[in-house]
Amino acid sequence: MKAPYVTEEACVTVTTDADIVTARMRGRAMAIHLGFRPTDATLIATTISELARNILLYAGKGEIAIAPIEQGERRGLSVVALDEGPGIVDASRAMQDGYSTSGRLGLGLPGVRRLMDEFEIDSCANRGTTIRVKKWNT
């Protein structure tokens, strides 16, 4: 018999770079609590770090919500990064390695997609960006 799912959703408001660290630490703690291996917990923490920085960099303010998920026998963790910033004008280009409008490496979003099992991006110019990612515990 499986232990009941007691872990609650964690939500971190991102307005400073210290919030990036808080969000990724909450994510790692939840991942470990849910039984993810340390390697996967590091992948999740890295993902949250990238998503939270994107919020700060492009929108200035937003939220990271981390929650346990279930699908049939599978259990995992989802991260939702939400902002009401300018949106990503060209989402398909933002997913290409090396593309960046911020002058950085441009490996953030495409990198995150490789770290997680599922990746969804929903962005409209002037209506903000929502990125949903999932990692299953295998």
Added chain:
Amino acid sequence: MQVPILKQGPYLIATIQSALTDADIVLLRDALVERVGRDRARGVIIDVTALDVMDSFATGTLQDVAQMVRLRGAETVIVGIQPDVAFAMVHMGLTLEGVATRLDLEEGLDFLNRTTRASAHR
């Protein structure tokens, strides 16, 4: 959380002791580049053993440190990247290209001893 920088002979050793914010990493970069001149250091070791995550910002900034320190005439080596962190970096495509890395502080010191001695004899 500021990173302490210790001077050991001709080298500077920066040991990261906890998770760092982006601002902390930028402060570390600027402090190291400045201290290379003030302390006339030949080499810099950055120990990242305690760093929880090496994301695109941390990796990019450490790469900048290595290049800036080289332009100032010294060598940089990054030590202590943990297995899980290395795994995440590889999957992200963060290779730290052009930056010397070694297993730990001991190997880092050995690397600097070899490279800075070799350049002194040129």
